[in-house]
Amino acid sequence: xxxxxxxxxxxxxxxxxxxxxxxxxxxxxxxxxxxxxxxxxxxxxxxxxxxxxxxxxxxxxxxxxxxxxxxxxxxxxxxxxxxxxxxxxxxxxxxxxxxxxxxxxxxxxxxxxxxxxxxxxxxxxxxxxxxxxxxxxxxxxxxxxxxxxxxxxxxxxxxxxxxxxxxxxxxxxxxxxxxxxxxxxxxxxxxxxxxxxxxxxxxxxxxxxxxxxxxxxxxxxxxxxxxxxxxxxxxxxxxxxxxxxxxxxxxxxxxxxxxxxxxxxxxxxxxxxxxxxxxxxxxxxxxxxxxxxxxxxxxxxxxxxxxxxxxxxxxxxxxxxxxxxxxxxxxxxxxxxxxxxxxxxxxxxxxxxxxxxxxxxxxxxxxxxxxxxxxxxxxxxxxxxxxxxxxxxxxxxxxxxxxxxxxxxxxxxxxxxxxxxxxxxxxxx
Numbered sequence: 001x002x003x004x005x006x007x008x009x010x011x012x013x014x015x016x017x018x019x020x021x022x023x024x025x026x027x028x029x030x031x032x033x034x035x036x037x038x039x040x041x042x043x044x045x046x047x048x049x050x051x052x053x054x055x056x057x058x059x060x061x062x063x064x065x066x067x068x069x070x071x072x073x074x075x076x077x078x079x080x081x082x083x084x085x086x087x088x089x090x091x092x093x094x095x096x097x098x099x100x101x102x103x104x105x106x107x108x109x110x111x112x113x114x115x116x117x118x119x120x121x122x123x124x125x126x127x128x129x130x131x132x133x134x135x136x137x138x139x140x141x142x143x144x145x146x147x148x149x150x151x152x153x154x155x156x157x158x159x160x161x162x163x164x165x166x167x168x169x170x171x172x173x174x175x176x177x178x179x180x181x182x183x184x185x186x187x188x189x190x191x192x193x194x195x196x197x198x199x200x201x202x203x204x205x206x207x208x209x210x211x212x213x214x215x216x217x218x219x220x221x222x223x224x225x226x227x228x229x230x231x232x233x234x235x236x237x238x239x240x241x242x243x244x245x246x247x248x249x250x251x252x253x254x255x256x257x258x259x260x261x262x263x264x265x266x267x268x269x270x271x272x273x274x275x276x277x278x279x280x281x282x283x284x285x286x287x288x289x290x291x292x293x294x295x296x297x298x299x300x301x302x303x304x305x306x307x308x309x310x311x312x313x314x315x316x317x318x319x320x321x322x323x324x325x326x327x328x329x330x331x332x333x334x335x336x337x338x339x340x341x342x343x344x345x346x347x348x349x350x351x352x353x354x355x356x357x358x359x360x361x362x363x364x365x366x367x368x369x370x371x372x373x374x375x376x377x378x379x380x381x382x383x384x385x386x387x388x389x390x391x392x393x394x395x396x397x398x399x400x401x402x403x404x405x406x407x408x409x410x411x412x413x414x415x416x417x418x419x420x421x422x423x424x425x426x427x428x429x
Contacts, residue, residue, distance in 0.1 A: 033325050035124070039070035040323040042099035042330055045087070047080040047313070048347065056346030057334075064333045071326045080104075091116040091318065099321040100330055102313045103148060105139035106381060106388055112142040113385040117316040118324065119145040125317065125328040128353075131337070136352040138380040140314045148314030149335045150352035152343065154273050155378035156207055156308040157370060158296040161285055164268040165294075167191045173269070173296035175306075177208070177237050180269070180299045184245030187268045194247035196269045197258040198238070200402055202395040204271055206309045206381070208234040211301030216382055216390050217423060224419045224428045226394065227412035233302050235401060235408045242402045251399055271298060273311065274350060277366040295369030297377045310378045312352070350374060386422045393418035 044061070048054050054077050061073045076098070078086060084107060090097035091114070103111065111117045120126050120140075129137065132150050140148035158180075160173050165183070168190040174180040184195020209215060214230035217223065225231065242249065247267055250257045259276060261267040263283025270276075277293070280286055286293050300306040315331040317324065333339060340356035343349060350367055351357060362368040381387060397415045400406035406414065416428045 035068060035329055036070075038068065038325045038329060040326050041072040041074060042321070042323050042326050043074040043076060044330065045076050045078045045083060045098040045101040047078055047083050047102045047104075050077045050079075053347040053349075056343055059346075060334060060339050060342060064330060067333070068326075068329065071329070073330065087111075088114075088116070091320070094320055097318045097320060099318055099323060099327040101316055101318065102151065103316045105136075105148075105310060105312050105314055108140060108147055108314060108316070109142045109383045109387060110385040111316065112145070112147045115319055117147050118319045118321070119147055120149065120317065120328070120331070121146050123328045124325070125149050125315075125331040127332050127336070131353045131355050133352055133354055133374065135310050135374065135378045135380060136312060136314075139310055139312065142383055148316045149331045151313050151315050151335050152347075152349040153310060153312035153352045153374065153378075154275065154350055155310050155370065155374050156204065156271055156273050156298055157373040157377075158269060158298055159262070159272045159276070159280065160269045160294040160296065161193075161262075161265060161267075162292050162294045163285075164191050164193050164265070168268075173294060174299050175297075177211070177241070177299045177301050181241055181245045184241075184269065188245075191268070193265060194261070194267045195245045196241065196247070196271075197254075197261050197267045198242045198246040198249055198402070199258055199271065200249055200251055200254050200395070200399050202391045202398055203309065205234070205238060205394070205398060207271060207298040207307065208238050208301060210307035210309070210379065211299065211303055211305060212237070213301075213303035216387070216394070217384060217419065217426060219382065219384060222423075222426050224416045224423065224426050226419060227409070227416040228429050230303065231412055232408055235398070235412060237301065238398075239401060239408060249402070251403070274348075274366050274370045278348065290365060293365070295366075295373065297373050306377045307379050308373075308377045309381050310374075312350075384423070389422050390419055 046057050048057055061075055087101055136150035136153040140146050140150055158173055168187040170183050174183045187195045212230050212234040214234050216226050218225050247261055259279055262270045263280045263285055265285035281290055297306045298308045317327045321327050337353050337355045340351040340353045341361055344351045344361045348364055350370055394415050397411040401408055401411040
């Protein structure tokens with residue numbers, strides 16, 4: 001990840017800003033246009049699953065075009081794994097970028113810092129913002145401005161096999177990491193199944209960091225905090241889970257093996273997100289017995305609070321769009337309450353608007369299970385343009401710690417040094 005904006009990128013940002021602030025390009029004016037007077041064609045890059053989710057979005061686009069017949073939408077489905085580099089390349093060159101793009105919340109700060117996406121405060125894109133759940137809305141903010149409209153959201157929670165916990169004599173899912181470790185041991189002793197499978201990916205480490213009062217860095221102080229005392233406590237707990245409570249981790253295929261073990265009843269508890277539930281329900285432990293799958297918040301740590309990262313996607317508008325007014329209108333329509341309800345019903349993803357949690361939507365056990373988890377424990381990740389790049393050195397040193405190739409403090413100190421290369425001007429605490 002770049003430390004700052006290169007000269008070429010800075011020139012691009014100036015050019016994009018100029019094109020977005022007037023001229024003949026259809027940008028917003030001081031007086032909002034009447035929606036019926038807005039016309040043109042906009043390109044929308046959607047990163048939803050092309051087979052299972054895209055049909056829902058395409059149906060909504062048809063409704064949008066029927067409501068606003070002078071606006072046409074050029075829908076393009078871009079693989080999630082490709083969209084970041086594709087969008088940054090197009091935005092930097094000023095050629096081929098979409099007007100609206102479905103953006104992972106972890107990329108918001110970077111896109112905003114580079115000037116690639118437009119601030120949306122005061123535009124038609126943001127409507128009834130009090131209806132958005134606070135945490136998803138916070139993922140769209142950077143340096144006091146709102147750069148996206150929350151579309152879908154998620155977080156991490158504790159998924160568990162109710163029958164295995166009951167067989168072990170455990171009546172409630174663990175509320176703290178100490179209870180989590182103790183329950184995992186009891187489950188192994190009394191059922192033969194493993195208590196958990198520790199995912200060694202650094203994103204799944206965040207609940208341990210957050211619940212112990214730790215984080216990757218402190219932007220307000222320009223300080224790297226990944227190796228402070230709270231982080232050491234978090235990683236020490238993670239190491240204990242790995243050594244005492246987890247099925248042996250295959251570091252090369254951890255996610256796939258973790259999922260297979262849980263859905264087939266070989267593991268009783270997982271830290272996972274709502275995206276995994278469909279796969280879980282296809283396994284022998286839950287197929288035909290969906291009620292056996294339990295949902296609970298992630299455990300609390302020494303900091304006394306259970307917290308997990310917020311994921312999901314926001315709709316962002318390209319700063320250099322030649323049709324900003326239509327783009328704003330489209331972003332608003334696709335994130336309205338009726339659209340959110342349609343998306344939740346069609347794709348099983350969690351809405352970002354409170355009013356979208358209707359009885360019909362919460363009839364989906366996954367959505368009903370994760371809604372209170374989202375409200376109680378989700379928090380926005382640290383808003384740094386370089387945040388995405390920080391996960392790589394953290395994951396590398398986390399794996400060394402778990403495999404006894406490095407001490408907890410030594411691994412975190414090495415991580416802090418790598419962070420310093422990425423975070424220009426940040427000091428190590």
